[in-house]
Amino acid sequence: MPEYAVPEYAVVHEKPRSFYSLYERKPELQHQTHYCPGCGHGIAHKLIARAIDELGIQDRTVMISPVGCSVFAYYYFDTGNVQVAHGRAPAVATAVKRSRPESIVLAYQGDGDLAAIGAAEIVHAANRGEPFTVIFINNGIYGMTGGQMAPTTLLGRKTTTTPFGRNAWNEGYPLRVCELLASLEAPVYIERVALGGNRQIMKAAGAVRRAIENQVKGLGFSLVEILSPCPTIWKMNPVEAQRLVLGEMTEAFPLGVFRDRTKSATVRPAAPPAPPLAEIPRILGLTEGCESTPSQPAGSSDWRIRVAGFGGQGVLMLGEILIEAGLEAGLDVSWLPSYGPEMRSGTSNCHVRLSSGPIDSPLVSRPNVLLALNEPSLRKFLPTVAPRGWVFYNGTQLPDGCERPDVQAVVRPFTEIADRVGDPRAANMTMLGALLGATGMLTEERVLTALRRKVSSGRWLEIDQRALDSGIEAVIKGVSHES
Amino acid sequence: MPKQLIKGNEAIVKGAILAGCRAFYGYPITPASEIAEAAALYMPQVGGVFLQAESEVAAINMLYGAASAGVRAMTGSSGPGMSLMQEGMSYLAGAELPCVIADIMRGGPGLGNIAPEQGDYNQVVKGGGHGNYRTLVLAPDSVQEMASLTELAFDLADEYRNPVVVLADGCIGQMMEPVEFPAAVAEPRIPHWAVTGTADSRGNLVTSIHLDPDELEAHIRHLETKYRRAERKEVRFESWRAEDAEVVLVGYGIVARVLKAAVEQAREEGLAVGLLRPITLYPFPSVELRRLSRRALAFVVVELSTGQMLDDVRLALEGRRPVDFYGRAGGNVPAAEEVLAFVRRICAREKRAREYMAHA
Amino acid sequence: MTALDRGIVALDSEECKGCGLCIEACPPKVLSLRRLLNRYGYRPAVYAGSGCTGCGICFFVCPEPGAITVLRRGGGACQNN
Numbered sequence: 001m002p003e004y005a006v007p008e009y010a011v012v013h014e015k016p017r018s019f020y021s022l023y024e025r026k027p028e029l030q031h032q033t034h035y036c037p038g039c040g041h042g043i044a045h046k047l048i049a050r051a052i053d054e055l056g057i058q059d060r061t062v063m064i065s066p067v068g069c070s071v072f073a074y075y076y077f078d079t080g081n082v083q084v085a086h087g088r089a090p091a092v093a094t095a096v097k098r099s100r101p102e103s104i105v106l107a108y109q110g111d112g113d114l115a116a117i118g119a120a121e122i123v124h125a126a127n128r129g130e131p132f133t134v135i136f137i138n139n140g141i142y143g144m145t146g147g148q149m150a151p152t153t154l155l156g157r158k159t160t161t162t163p164f165g166r167n168a169w170n171e172g173y174p175l176r177v178c179e180l181l182a183s184l185e186a187p188v189y190i191e192r193v194a195l196g197g198n199r200q201i202m203k204a205a206g207a208v209r210r211a212i213e214n215q216v217k218g219l220g221f222s223l224v225e226i227l228s229p230c231p232t233i234w235k236m237n238p239v240e241a242q243r244l245v246l247g248e249m250t251e252a253f254p255l256g257v258f259r260d261r262t263k264s265a266t267v268r269p270a271a272p273p274a275p276p277l278a279e280i281p282r283i284l285g286l287t288e289g290c291e292s293t294p295s296q297p298a299g300s301s302d303w304r305i306r307v308a309g310f311g312g313q314g315v316l317m318l319g320e321i322l323i324e325a326g327l328e329a330g331l332d333v334s335w336l337p338s339y340g341p342e343m344r345s346g347t348s349n350c351h352v353r354l355s356s357g358p359i360d361s362p363l364v365s366r367p368n369v370l371l372a373l374n375e376p377s378l379r380k381f382l383p384t385v386a387p388r389g390w391v392f393y394n395g396t397q398l399p400d401g402c403e404r405p406d407v408q409a410v411v412r413p414f415t416e417i418a419d420r421v422g423d424p425r426a427a428n429m430t431m432l433g434a435l436l437g438a439t440g441m442l443t444e445e446r447v448l449t450a451l452r453r454k455v456s457s458g459r460w461l462e463i464d465q466r467a468l469d470s471g472i473e474a475v476i477k478g479v480s481h482e483s
Numbered sequence: 484m485p486k487q488l489i490k491g492n493e494a495i496v497k498g499a500i501l502a503g504c505r506a507f508y509g510y511p512i513t514p515a516s517e518i519a520e521a522a523a524l525y526m527p528q529v530g531g532v533f534l535q536a537e538s539e540v541a542a543i544n545m546l547y548g549a550a551s552a553g554v555r556a557m558t559g560s561s562g563p564g565m566s567l568m569q570e571g572m573s574y575l576a577g578a579e580l581p582c583v584i585a586d587i588m589r590g591g592p593g594l595g596n597i598a599p600e601q602g603d604y605n606q607v608v609k610g611g612g613h614g615n616y617r618t619l620v621l622a623p624d625s626v627q628e629m630a631s632l633t634e635l636a637f638d639l640a641d642e643y644r645n646p647v648v649v650l651a652d653g654c655i656g657q658m659m660e661p662v663e664f665p666a667a668v669a670e671p672r673i674p675h676w677a678v679t680g681t682a683d684s685r686g687n688l689v690t691s692i693h694l695d696p697d698e699l700e701a702h703i704r705h706l707e708t709k710y711r712r713a714e715r716k717e718v719r720f721e722s723w724r725a726e727d728a729e730v731v732l733v734g735y736g737i738v739a740r741v742l743k744a745a746v747e748q749a750r751e752e753g754l755a756v757g758l759l760r761p762i763t764l765y766p767f768p769s770v771e772l773r774r775l776s777r778r779a780l781a782f783v784v785v786e787l788s789t790g791q792m793l794d795d796v797r798l799a800l801e802g803r804r805p806v807d808f809y810g811r812a813g814g815n816v817p818a819a820e821e822v823l824a825f826v827r828r829i830c831a832r833e834k835r836a837r838e839y840m841a842h843a
Numbered sequence: 844m845t846a847l848d849r850g851i852v853a854l855d856s857e858e859c860k861g862c863g864l865c866i867e868a869c870p871p872k873v874l875s876l877r878r879l880l881n882r883y884g885y886r887p888a889v890y891a892g893s894g895c896t897g898c899g900i901c902f903f904v905c906p907e908p909g910a911i912t913v914l915r916r917g918g919g920a921c922q923n924n
Contacts, residue, residue, distance in 0.1 A: 323488055
């Protein structure tokens with residue numbers, strides 16, 4: 001850049017300092033932009049760079065450049081630069097700003113980028129009130145790709161993809177982004193300006209500066225839409241293109257402030273400070289749990305358990321108590337639920353393993369214990385039970401067709417027993433009690449410890465304990481009657 | 484640290500935070516939603532960011548933003564969401580940004596179902612996005628590894644400045660097992676190339692565009708060099724009774740757990756069967772497979788798919804040995820007995836072949 | 844150039860792409876396109892050498908970041924910060 005030193009004269013307007021003096025990232029013609037003669041991007045860039053200079057935020061600024069002609073904004077802006085995928089600038093800007101709240105994030109987007117492919121991202125960033133600044137260049141055309149229709153293309157206008165003119169029946173109407181976003185609650189500042197001549201440009205300069213200043217002040221989402229000429233693709237000379245912005249474009253996209261809450265907006269509260277690193281294991285709950293393997297159980301055991309019932313019977317919970325107690329007892333454990341729609345209704349089951357050796361597969365295909373809380377579960381899983389395995393069934397007798405003389409069946413009305421001690425929903429605990437009583441799989445002590453850890457409600461803990469005891473009792477009293 | 488009984492999906496988040504991850508951007512999807520839920524609970528408490536994005540498309544681009552700003556960031560998803568994230572993963576790889584993506588696979592194609600499957604192998608391991616790039620892929624087979632491989636994933640992502648995928652399935656994500664977390668807590672660090680809105684980082688640029696063909700080719704060669712280095716240095720696998728095996732089973736994730744049980748049962752029957760479990764799916768343990776092929780007579784690939792990793796095993800073995808396949812899909816997980824029945828047939832076939840060769 | 848003018852406009856003929864917007868906008872009409880092409884084949888804008896009021900309008904309408912520099916006698920109200 002040449003320097004001008006004329007006595008008595010002072011420079012009043014010059015290339016803003018936030019531009020590189022030489023565009024070294026550009027492969028050639030490094031003192032010129034890559035934009036066509038008369039292109040609005042250059043003017044918009046200049047307005048942004050001036051605002052950055054005036055606000056003294058060059059070091060803090062991160063420019064997000066989009067896909068489109070301005071993909072190379074980073075050739076020019078001597079700021080931090082992130083170039084992003086088509087339409088995704090608001091998503092990227094969201095995370096940059098949240099990652100570095102002190103940075104000043106400017107998302108620069110074109111009309112195809114913001115209003116078509118990135119429509120979801122801009123709406124949601126605006127709706128969250130992300131405290132960054134969007135400069136939206138609307139030239140009503142896809143420039144870089146050679147003149148296809150944009151969502152903002154005026155009705156009747158011929159483009160390479162609307163060769164007969166944009167037809168509302170076919171392509172819909174030009175999308176008015178400011179009006180759309182102004183229907184949201186969160187945005188602080190939304191204005192539409194234009195580059196159709198000096199007066200409009202001076203106004204645009206003020207809007208750009210304000211939108212950035214809002215961010216410096218810590219206020220929320222600000223967006224400036226700039227109606228901008230694209231002489232090359234519009235097939236006009238720059239002066240004609242400028243007139244089209246001033247006339248037809250400004251008519252179709254009324255200029256003005258669509259949202260201004262800069263005075264009433266409050267500064268977004270800062271996130272709480274990060275805790276010291278040493279605190280993190282406690283926060284993650286890692287300091288609780290089973291410290292070591294306290295008492296290695298005598299002998300080897302390999303319990304392959306299937307718990308099944310209908311949703312709401314506490315099937316998964318029963319399994320969780322078992323592994324919790326098993327881990328305390330020094331066993332290797334695993335718990336695998338059936339998940340998904342079963343969570344809401346229908347059948348529910350889980351695979352539980354408790355083993356004195358390391359567990360290979362957590363899947364239980366040949367259980368040696370089946371806990372069936374209802375008949376369909378019994379019918380489904382009984383055939384899979386290994387010979388000499390245990391079957392616990394919630395009922396008064398095994399239903400027809402469920403005879404398995406080679407297994408040890410414990411049939412009790414567990415729901416009724418639970419009802420007697422406080423709540424029928426504790427049937428899972430009466431069945432667990434029966435399991436302990438019949439098999440001696442785990443001590444009651446261990447299970448109670450696990451229960452205390454898993455059940456936070458004092459009332460339920462009491463019911464569960466009673467249910468567990470009555471389950472044990474039920475099986476000890478009557479176990480000899482079972483086959 | 485004491486042993487904890489937690490779900491695989493929760494272990495991912497705890498492992499991530501211990502590894503210095505301070506950002507989670509994601510979109511809920513079964514069977515991965517517990518990842519987002521755990522992140523929503525813990526991230527704000529550790530000075531991190533949690534944000535439920537408007538889509539997986541937005542989520543992956545938020546990772547792009549967080550990674551650009553030098554924050555260890557992650558997301559969690561499943562098949563349909565992974566499909567949407569492929570564009571972003573290509574950009575991340577192209578722009579050399581590190582991040583970790585957990586894919587808890589479910590049934591496909593289309594909406595498929597939410598039961599466990601391994602049908603995302605191709606889109607994740609081969610890269611479903613455009614262009615010449617790879618993602619490093621780690622495949623945990625236990626809740627413990629959900630934690631430890633997630634921690635490793637962050638280190639690899641930074642080391643190679645590339646997305647790393649933790650590829651698990653609904654079983655591993657949903658199941659609970661004891662996990663022991665390391666006592667060490669990694670301190671978040673800002674890499675020198677990050678764009679953080681400071682004077683020091685003002686000259687930094689994150690981009691994936693290289694207009695000049697020579698420049699782009701040089702960039703692609705540079706990426707390729709990184710992938711070759713990963714292939715030399717980062718291959719991880721578990722060999723389970725494979726050294727003297729005549730038939731080597733190959734499987735990852737929940738399948739490997741089933742295969743271990745099948746190997747034990749086969750050994751009890753006197754069959755020389757072993758298991759090779761790839762822990763890194765890319766880079767793939769091809770060299771180890773070739774080494775095992777010196778002794779092994781046949782390989783059996785088992786997957787919860789119609790055969791995706793199968794191609795990599797075949798490419799690794801280059802026709803040296805027969806490669807058989809046993810696959811279940813749609814959310815079915817084979818029982819060990821079911822696999823064993825198949826393996827018995829392969830063992831018998833190989834025995835007949837050997838006897839025939841001895842006669843001939 | 845005359846010392847009596849309120850302003851001076853300095854044009855970088857190698858950055859200018861000859862779009863003509865400054866010429867259109869200049870109130871005293873002291874800018875024009877040079878007949879001689881620059882290195883890149885554009886006809887750049889040139890200053891007549893006198894008559895500039897230092898208003899700065901050309902600077903704002905110019906799409907090129909550094910093609911136009913405006914000087915004003917004794918500085919002035921719309922000076923850069």
